[in-house]
Amino acid sequence: MSRIQTVFEKKKNAVLNIYLTAGYPKLGDTLPLIKALEGAGTDLVELGMPYSDPLADGPVIQQSSSVAIANGMSIATLFQQLETLRPQCKLPVVLMGYMNPVMQYGFEAFCSDAARVGVDGLILPDLPEYEFETQYGHIIRQYGLDIIFLVTPETSEERVRKLDSLSTGFIYAVSSSSTTGTDKDMTAVSAYLDKLQSMQLKNPVLVGFGIKDKATFNQASQHANGAIIGSAFVKALENSTDPEADAVKFVQSVLR
Amino acid sequence: MQTDDGQVVEPHSISAGLDYPGIGPMHAHLFKTGRAKFLSATDQEAVDAAFQLAKLEGIIPALESAHALAALNKMSFTEKENVVVCLSGRGDKDLATYMKFI
Numbered sequence: 001m002s003r004i005q006t007v008f009e010k011k012k013n014a015v016l017n018i019y020l021t022a023g024y025p026k027l028g029d030t031l032p033l034i035k036a037l038e039g040a041g042t043d044l045v046e047l048g049m050p051y052s053d054p055l056a057d058g059p060v061i062q063q064s065s066s067v068a069i070a071n072g073m074s075i076a077t078l079f080q081q082l083e084t085l086r087p088q089c090k091l092p093v094v095l096m097g098y099m100n101p102v103m104q105y106g107f108e109a110f111c112s113d114a115a116r117v118g119v120d121g122l123i124l125p126d127l128p129e130y131e132f133e134t135q136y137g138h139i140i141r142q143y144g145l146d147i148i149f150l151v152t153p154e155t156s157e158e159r160v161r162k163l164d165s166l167s168t169g170f171i172y173a174v175s176s177s178s179t180t181g182t183d184k185d186m187t188a189v190s191a192y193l194d195k196l197q198s199m200q201l202k203n204p205v206l207v208g209f210g211i212k213d214k215a216t217f218n219q220a221s222q223h224a225n226g227a228i229i230g231s232a233f234v235k236a237l238e239n240s241t242d243p244e245a246d247a248v249k250f251v252q253s254v255l256r
Numbered sequence: 257m258q259t260d261d262g263q264v265v266e267p268h269s270i271s272a273g274l275d276y277p278g279i280g281p282m283h284a285h286l287f288k289t290g291r292a293k294f295l296s297a298t299d300q301e302a303v304d305a306a307f308q309l310a311k312l313e314g315i316i317p318a319l320e321s322a323h324a325l326a327a328l329n330k331m332s333f334t335e336k337e338n339v340v341v342c343l344s345g346r347g348d349k350d351l352a353t354y355m356k357f358i
Contacts, residue, residue, distance in 0.1 A: 052263040074261040104262030 003092040003120045004146050004169040007043050008204040008225060015226025016217065016254060017044040017206055018233050018247075019096070021064040022081075023073025024050070029243050030081050036244040038091040040251035044206075046123065046228060049075055049097030056125040056150075060231040064238075075105045079113045086118035094148060094169070096123040107136060111143040121146030121169045129159075132166065148172050150208075153192040157199065164201040171196075171203045173224060193223035214254050229254065270299035270353060271319030273345075297326035303357045305329065306347060318345030319353060 007015060018037050022030045034045055048057075050065035050073050057065070075097075085093065095114060102110050102124065114122070122145055127136060129149070140147050146169030151160050164171055173196060189210075196205050204225035211220050212232035220227040233250055240246045257265040257277040269275040286292035297305070305325035310316050317325060321344045333339055347354065 052265075069263060076261070100258065100264070101262030104258065104260070 002144070002146050002169065003090070004044065004094070007092055008170065011043065011226075012204075013225060014218070014221040015043045015204070015206060016041070016251070017046055017094075017226065017228040018042045018251065019046040019048060019061075019208075019228055019230030020237075020247075021048040021050055021061060021068050021234060022078045023068035023071045024064040024234070025067065025237050025240060025243055027068075027071040027073060027077075028081070030078065031085060032244050033237075033247050034085065034091060034093065035089055036247045037251060038089055040248040041255050042091065042251055043226070044092050044094065046094045046096050046230070047078075047119075048230075049073075049078060049095060049101060051098040051101055053100075054098065058231055060234050064234045075101055075110065079117055082117040082119070092120040093118065094121040094123055094146070095119050096125075099124055099126050108139050111139050111145060115143040115145055119145065121148055123148045123150070123172060125150055129163065129166065137166070150174050151196070153189065160196070160199065160201070164199075164203055167203050169203065170225070171201060171205045172228070173205050173207045174209050190219075190223045193220070197223065214256070217254050270302060271323070271350070273318070273320040274323065295327045295330055297323040297330075301326040301329070303354065306354065307357070310347075315343070316347035316351075316354070317343055318347050319350045321345050322347070 001009065020030075020033055020037075030047070034047070037045055048054075048061065048065070050068035052065075052069065054062055054065050082093075111122075122140060124147075132140075132147070137147070147167060148169050148171065149163040149167045150172045151163055152174045155163070160171075173193060189207075193205070193207060206226050206228050207220040207224045208228040208230065211217055211227040211229050217227050217229065233247070236246055236250045237243050257267055259265060264277050267275055267277045283292075283294075287294055302319060302322040302325075305328070306317050306319065306322035309322075309325055321342070324341055324344075328339070328341065
């Protein structure tokens, strides 16, 4: 059983996944922040690999990506930083990023290095299901990495079932068919999340996009296994003089 | 157009339609299989070719098409060869840019 699956084995509800951009706010902050998040009670970490054209991300994460790239962050640098991630840190880490930098790195080399440093799963929003099945899926599986697909309210039931069958770890329910960091009324999406719940998918469901604080996290947790907080967390680190302390403070404000 | 890390590079072209870092899969395939030859043109070469067409034929080409016309000056043809240039757009949209070169 993978580290991600173990989390959901132990905890069926209110699983907190925090998104952070690798190399933000400072190049060397990635690993200390992951450790701080683990200490503060985060269940999972989604680590964004900054990309110049982050098409699924809103302005806050876009901005953090630009800063991270300017700081010198790259996939190669990230893997170097993650060399000392394991074994002391037990927190499951999911890498989120876009296909272009991954293909430039070399897809198999990427999967191999990710697995070697202790990464647990991948979220690749611009890897289509067909290409996953025909070209890339077997490589991801070969290195024992989980793959997490995204579903939106517009995704048909048939396709949700298909993506569920391909995903391992969890399903990423996008609460609106837009980019991250947008304000959305959670009640508007609860019907959609309840429908996902009633489908009895094999994977747990985490809600992303629009979760920003204790209230929205708790609301999302009533309709899914937990949620992912991205933009709000990234924003909390903006202009921070002590990112680790601010990360802990943020997580505590959500969990307490 | 990208860095070694796969980050997309901010491109430059005098023509809005070419000011883009990507290329379509069909062109990429034609290049890779050697079915087509690809040439480049600088901003100045494109403008010069546009002015030449305007003087010779009274046609103002779009800046994008002007790049294709500029290729004519880089190739040599025999008298028996028929040459077709795709004049894909009109240049009245680009007059403000052309004026700067007059």
